[in-house]
Amino acid sequence: MAEQEPESGLREVVHQRVRLGVLAVLDRRGPCTFSQLRDALGQSDGGLSRHLGVLEQHGYITQEKVFENRRPRTWIQLSAAGAEAFREEQELLTKLLATASSEAGTDRAEDSTAAMTIVFAALLAETDAGTGQDTKGDEGGDDTIDRSTLVPDVPVLTGWRAEPIASGPVSARYDFPDAYTGFAEQREQRLMFMSHGLRGGWTATWHIVSPGQDDLRQDMAHAIVLELAGAADCASILAVMGPSTLDLPGVPGARGYLLPANGDGAPATAVAWFSVEHYLVSIVVTAAADVAVPVLEGLVSEVHVPLSTRQS
Numbered sequence: 001m002a003e004q005e006p007e008s009g010l011r012e013v014v015h016q017r018v019r020l021g022v023l024a025v026l027d028r029r030g031p032c033t034f035s036q037l038r039d040a041l042g043q044s045d046g047g048l049s050r051h052l053g054v055l056e057q058h059g060y061i062t063q064e065k066v067f068e069n070r071r072p073r074t075w076i077q078l079s080a081a082g083a084e085a086f087r088e089e090q091e092l093l094t095k096l097l098a099t100a101s102s103e104a105g106t107d108r109a110e111d112s113t114a115a116m117t118i119v120f121a122a123l124l125a126e127t128d129a130g131t132g133q134d135t136k137g138d139e140g141g142d143d144t145i146d147r148s149t150l151v152p153d154v155p156v157l158t159g160w161r162a163e164p165i166a167s168g169p170v171s172a173r174y175d176f177p178d179a180y181t182g183f184a185e186q187r188e189q190r191l192m193f194m195s196h197g198l199r200g201g202w203t204a205t206w207h208i209v210s211p212g213q214d215d216l217r218q219d220m221a222h223a224i225v226l227e228l229a230g231a232a233d234c235a236s237i238l239a240v241m242g243p244s245t246l247d248l249p250g251v252p253g254a255r256g257y258l259l260p261a262n263g264d265g266a267p268a269t270a271v272a273w274f275s276v277e278h279y280l281v282s283i284v285v286t287a288a289a290d291v292a293v294p295v296l297e298g299l300v301s302e303v304h305v306p307l308s309t310r311q312s
Contacts, residue, residue, distance in 0.1 A: 013058050014085050017196045018043060018051045021232030023060065023086040024239050026078040034074040042230040042278075052076060060085055090240045149310075150202040150225040150279070155302040160208050160295055162221065167204035170226060174198060179205075193280075196237060197229025208287060208295050219267065219287035221299055225307070226280045234275035241273060248272055248297065251304050258293060270296040276307040 014020055021041045026032060032040075038048050055061045060082030064075045078086070147169060155162045168177030174190040180203065201224060208219040228234055238255060246256025254274035261268045270285045270292035283299050285292040 013054060014060070014089050016051070017229060017233055017236070018047070019055055020086075020089065020196075020236050021230070022048075022051060022055060022076075023078065023082055023089075024236040025232055026061065026076065027083065027086050028235070028239070031075050031077040034076065037076060041232045055082065145200055147200055147202045147225070147227065150227075150303075150307070151204045151223050152302050152306070153204070155206070155299055157208075157295060157298040157302075160210055160291070160298075162206040162299075163209055165205040165207060165220070167202070170201035170203055170224065172198055172200050176203065192237065193226060193228070196233035199227040199229070201226035208285065208291070210291065219285075219291060219295075221283070221285045221295060223281070223283045223299060223303060225303065228278050228280055230278050231275065234278060234280045237280060238273060238275060246270065246272070246293065246296075248274070248300055251300055254300070256296070258289060260289065268292050272296055272300050274300070274304065276304065276310075279307055281307070 014023065018041060022037060025037060025040050034048070038045060041048065052061065052063060056063055060079055062077050062079055064077070066073055066075065151167065153167070154164060166177065166179035168179070170176055174193055203222070203224045205220065205222045208221050210219070238253065241255050244255045244257070246258055248254040248256045251274050254272055256272045257270070259269040267286045268289040270289070272281070272283045274281050281303055283296060283303065285296045285299065287295060
């Protein structure tokens with residue numbers, strides 16, 4: 001019998017982005033009121049009620065209506081079956097990421113903590129870095145909203161210089177500019193982001209030049225900022241990632257990882273994942289570890305601060 005693809009095991013009841021968001025919020029926070037869930041997920045009363053009804057029908061949640069201070073209030077709690085279904089969803093999504101990393105040509109697909117990191121690092125190597133072509137201004141599929149301000153054109157880094165290679169829009173169908181030859185072929189990532197209401201985004205890649213090494217342009221950095229349907233969608237994706245192994249101060253809930261070099265002369269890979277409201281951010285730096293980590297920290301700040309200001 002042919003081996004099934006990981007996505008074949010996804011449960012439609014759970015994988016639907018609002019219902020997955022409900023389970024993720026309840027798993028993280030514990031019992032919530034209807035209004036707390038509604039506000040966290042950005043849903044209307046009617047829309048949330050329908051999704052809660054589906055989850056309750058399948059035994060994944062319980063709803064209890066009570067009176068507090070003579071006012072009606074509905075409390076929603078994750079059931080044992082719901083907790084198990086959410087864990088299974090996390091495992092399946094992790095397998096999807098591992099499958100994607102394997103298809104990207106890495107032999108480290110078993111490292112689920114850094115699976116997304118490996119995928120983006122592998123794809124970064126496929127970026128058309130040799131042309132120096134700036135793809136800013138491409139239409140980005142069916143999405144015509146200008147999101148170019150989500151990522152700085154030339155990040156300001158202390159001790160290094162970022163030289164732009166390529167940049168451009170990411171469409172609501174996870175289509176990338178032509179310079180990014182491998183990204184749009186990653187069907188697992190497309191499935192994940194579109195199932196969480198992907199609206200579009202922006203991507204950019206830079207050479208990272210150290211002082212006195214202007215001719216050595218092997219160090220690279222890449223950033224993607226995706227606009228999803230809501231903050232809970234970002235939280236659901238971050239929830240499947242392993243504990244952070246890099247400290248990224250000033251960025252609540254950020255996941256940071258450092259993958260050591262595979263061999264002599266090979267670069268290390270430092271990555272950060274974080275969210276600001278409904279924006280999901282991934283930043284990858286490939287360089288020697290003593291360069292990759294501080295450059296990553298600088299890029300995180302360069303992206304996080306404007307996004308936070310944008311939402312304030």
